Amino acid sequence: MTYIIGIDGGGTKTTCLFLECGGTTYPKHPLMVNGPGTNPHVVGFEEAGRRLEHLLRHGMQTFSLTPRDISGAGMGLAGVGRPDEVEQMTGIVQTLFFNLKFSENLNLFITSDVHAALKGSLPPGIDEGMLLISGTGSNAVGITAAGKLVKCGGWGHLMGDEGSGYQLSLKALSKVAKAADGREASTQLTSLILQTCGLERPEQLIRYMYERPFEKKEIAAFAPCVIKASEQGDQTAVNLLKEAAEELVLHIGSLVKQGVDPKAPVSVAGSIFTHSHVLRNHVGRLLEDRQFGSLTDPYAPPEYGAALLGKPAGMDKER
Template sequence: MTYIIGIDGGGTKTTCLFLKADERAYPKRPLMVKGPGTNPHVVGFEEAGRRLESLIRHGMKTFSLAPQEISGAGMGLAGVGRRDEIEQMVGTMRTIFFNPYFSENLNLYITSDVHAALKGSLAPGIEKGMLLISGTGSNAVGITAAGKVVTCGGWGHLIGDEGSGYHLSLKALSKVAKAADGREEPTQMTSYILRACGLERPEQLIRYLYDRPFEKKEVAALAPCIIEASEQGDKAAVDLLKEAAEELVLHIESLVKQGVDPKAPVSAAGSILTYSQVLRNHVGKLLEDRQFGPLTDPYAPPEYGAALLGRSAGMEKER
């Protein structure tokens, strides 16, 4: 029995899947281990390589797999999308890991995390589709009729990430400030955000937010407060989520303009789309109104997509 390694490498965590080479569906009991983040722009390319090596070795030890049982590896990594980044990461992995532990002939395929996520989201036998992501950040990816992978978004929190947890949280904090001033009506988001920050009064947010620099993920962590308020019918929270839905559907419009079939299904991924029914419902309605494909759940996680891409690349190499 041989296996394909599939890796989903994010900024905060990395998941490693060992998929049987002849497996044609996502396994009911996947062989999987998890480790720290491996975005090379966060931890450096060499450190990312070392972390990936350590995680793969840990997985092989956990599941009693020998090097000769591994026929290939597919890796979808955050921060690795451009050709130069992919080439550098391939070089790093071969230098750190493949010599002498694995044969130099072992197939290695490295791509972006969103490409792997899209591949994993498609059910067996489905080749066309789009993936819409709203988590800490936001972006979308799709496959054209010609098989080209096209993207939208991914500009980061300073100039993009519309419809994301970060973007929503900033807007919610602004709503709280305006409500405290009497510039807008009171909102339940105030009490939820104060509770999440361990504060008693809105004005305490000033020192809380400005006394030290906040990381993107810390700001985005306030998004559940918006979701909670929306579930209680808070108008300000519902309006923010509807605005986010509009922004996210613009990503799908961009993919269609780039050649993706407008009727292709749209898989929803990321914590905000996963946990906010208000957002999901509005995104689904907007897609229907604009005669795009339906909003669906992903078939399988990104690490499965990475393994499939690694297997496909190996098959192409053998031809």
């Protein structure tokens, strides 16, 4: 039995799957190991390579695999989307494959984590689809019937990330300020955000927010307050999530304009979709109203998609 390696490398965690070559569906009992993040823009390209090598050694030891058992590898890595990044990472991975004594003819496919996530989201037999992501940031990716990969978003928090946890949090903080001034109605967001910050009055937020720089993920940490308030029926929070849904569905419209069948299935991913039924339900309604494809759960995780992308030629390889 031979295996294909599938890796989903994020900023904080990396998952490695060893997929049997003969399988046509996601296994009930996948052979997986986890390690630290491998985004090269966070940890550096060389360190990302070292972490990948350590994870592969650990996985092969765990499942008693030898280099001869590996016939291909696909890697979906955060921070590796542009051609120069792929080229640099490919050189590093080829070196670690040499260290692991893998065959020099081993098939290797390196791409972005979003591409791998899209591939994993599609059920067997479906080649065209879209993936909409709302977590700390937001973006969307699709693949056409001809195999062309198209994207929307990914401009970062200064220029984009509409419908993301980051943008939801910024808008929630603005709503708290407006409510405190009497410019808008009171909202449960005020008490929830103050509680999160350990503060008593809205005015204290000024010093709290400006006394030091906040990272993107720290700002996005206020998004659960929006979700919780919406679950309690707070109309301000509900409206913020509906606005986010509108922004996110614009991403789908862009993918359709770039050639994806409007009726292709749309999968969603990211922490905001995971935890907010208000956002998910409104996105579903908007897709239906605009006659786009129906909202579906991803078929399998990104590491499975990475493994499929790493299939050697002659083994139903799909890119």
